[in-house]
Amino acid sequence: MMEKKCSEILRRGHAEKRRSVIDAAAVVFCREGFAGANIDLIAAEAGVSRQTIYNHHGDKDKLFATVLRDIIERMNVRAFAILDTFPNQPDDLEADLVAFALRFNKNCIWGQEGKLVRKMLVAEGERYPELFEMWRKEGPGKIESALAARLARLAHSGYLDIDDPDVAARQFMALNDAELNLPSTFGKSLSDEEVLVAVRRAVRTFLRAFGRPAGSPLAAAATQEA
Amino acid sequence: MMEKKCSEILRRGHAEKRRSVIDAAAVVFCREGFAGANIDLIAAEAGVSRQTIYNHHGDKDKLFATVLRDIIERMNVRAFAILDTFPNQPDDLEADLVAFALRFNKNCIWGQEGKLVRKMLVAEGERYPELFEMWRKEGPGKIESALAARLARLAHSGYLDIDDPDVAARQFMALNDAELNLPSTFGKSLSDEEVLVAVRRAVRTFLRAFGRPAGSPLAAAATQEA
DNA sequence: GAGGATTTAGACAAGGTTGTCCAAAATGGC
DNA sequence: GCCATTTTGGACAACCTTGTCTAAATCCTC
Incomplete structure (x- = not known):
């Protein structure tokens, strides 16, 4: 008291x-x-x-749970902050997406904290199922949903051609992981150059799959409306 | 003696x-x-x-190393066996790729052993760096390279339009992981239905990015030659 | 500076783990 | 059935870890 x-x-x-x-x-x-x-x-x-x-x-258990909660919260704040920098009215779609993905990858996925969360998740996920379930729902779940909304908006404006924005969002993330997942899982810390190259490839493929032919004809109409 | x-x-x-x-x-x-x-x-x-x-x-250390070596070897054998079922002369490219990816995912990536390797890799990768480096080179490295060769062949036959087969191979894998990575990391074992849906989406996006317009015109010419 | 709260270093018991040793039992080929 | 080899269960010492407790040192506010 x-x-x-x-x-x-x-x-x-x-x-x-x-x-x-x-x-x-x-x-x-x-x-x-x-x-x-x-x-x-x-x-x-x-x-x-x-x-x-x-x-x-x-207690060791309580400490572990506290650490997890702390990291998850910090990661989430950071991720949503970067999500707010998504290019809603892109000037150069490819370049803007690359810049966005670069920010997101460097700060959220492959940074120190990102590796930490992933490792703990894989190693101890079964020790605190509720905690990680919460993380999945509040973290990746909401982030992917938010990213999907941004992508849907780009599609609506005619920049992209997307059937299912949720799937596209997950695939956008996955393509960005493609080249970096393995090297990063080892101690190897990734150089800015490596991340940039990987992100460029990811965005290029993403746009090959979901982009409009060239210069996004509908985009012109959309900007005229606005 | x-x-x-x-x-x-x-x-x-x-x-x-x-x-x-x-x-x-x-x-x-x-x-x-x-x-x-x-x-x-x-x-x-x-x-x-x-x-x-x-x-x-x-010794506990030796036992761990033995277990790792054993699993890695088994996984590799299995993976290369499935790689040999890659559709080199596809009848229906999309369906064949889906079937192949389904085999690969179910047997190599999301099976019991696959989860095991991934978890150990993430959790203890720094305990035996040489061992995991070996795995990376002999496993994923060679598999991706072999897959890249198959994709290049399909591209050569006119089924696909690929600049860099190695990148395409990594992205093919990554797209297949996109939907399953997270659920599987938790205890959740994936149903056949879930894997099928995920693989279908992955292949569809892959073909949107790398496929030929429709029916692969060059393929007809290639089959006539053969 | 005084006074209350926090931090520290160290000792401590309880419990668990590794790796060894040994004698008895089981195994498989001859 | 005999034999060498392997397996077993249990006891064992050495070690490490957790979590508690204490008295002394330190910190912060007033």
């Missing part, structure tokens, strides 16, 4: 330690897996005593 | 135990991760005493 008075005021360094523990735990859980990660390692990595971890998070 | 005489003859049940240990270890390593798997569990799952495991494989 009384400890709250100060735990809400005294958290200058408190919050910093909390964050540093979560960050360190993320790194160690990711590298070693749940069973392989030990609290002492996390404490050392965080520059914090073991007891502090127990004070803050109570 | 003398123990060889019989260890080479007496392995009727020997080989069976060996296999059952490897199979059980694969399951347990996959479910629990390297650190989380314990030898007693594997022994129980294999219906074998713990000592037998140590007799056969010496």
Whole structure:
């Protein structure tokens, strides 16, 4: 009862330690897996005593869940921010899609956090099914749905020719993964150059499948209306 | 020196135990991760005493490496066998590609072993970098290269319009993964129906990007030659 | 600076794991 | 049935990990 008075005021360094523990735990859980990660390692990595971890998070299981929730939330915020930069009125469709995909890939998929989420998901997905189910629904689910809406809009404006926007969105993502999935799964961190080449190929194929012949004739009509 | 005489003859049940240990270890390593798997569990799952495991494989690390090598080899054999059923002279290109992709996906990618390899790869890739590097080169590397050759042949015969067969091969694979990757990463096992739908969509998009307009005019010429 | 809360280092018990050892039992070829 | 080999179950030491507890050091606000 009384400890709250100060735990809400005294958290200058408190919050910093909390964050540093979560960050360190993320790194160690990711590298070693749940069973392989030990609290002492996390404490050392965080520059914090073991007891502090127990004070803050109570339990290895609770810590893991906290770390997951934290990363998932950060990833989601980031992903939706980038989704807002989707080219709704493209000047040069191919170039704009490449730029968008590049942003998305570099920040959400192949960054440190992206790898972390994917690895944890695969390795420990069955340990916290509800948590990952939540992530799938709120993360990839909504992102793909939002991307599908943007693609549908481009199709409506005559830039694209799409039957099922949801399928197109998933395939857009998949094509972007095509070249990078394997190298990235190993320790290999991808160079900007590699990502750019992969994204260019992905967008080119995507437009071969879903693009309008050339210069998007309907686009002119759409812009005239607006 | 003398123990060889019989260890080479007496392995009727020997080989069976060996296999059952490897199979059980694969399951347990996959479910629990390297650190989380314990030898007693594997022994129980294999219906074998713990000592037998140590007799056969010496060490947890060695056992893990053996399991990996075994699965990788089996997967490779299976994958190349299916690759040999690629439709080189397609009757109905779309239907034939769908059938081929269906075979490949069901047997190599989304089967029990496929999931196993992927999970171990992601979870423990940094524990045995050489081993996984070998796998990448001998497995996906060669498979994609072989698939690229088949696609190039179809392109040469006028069925497809492909600039870079290697890229097309990777994208063919990626499109097939598009819809199934996420559901499968969770415990969810995929129904035949789901896989079929996903593969149909993948092939349709692939042909929208790389197919010839209709009925592949050049194909007629090619078959006349042959 | 004073005072209350937090953090720290270290010790600690409880429990689990690995890998070894050994004697008894089972196995398979001769 | 005999024999060498393998398998078994159990005991075992060494080690590691989790989570708790303590007293001393540190931090933050006033």
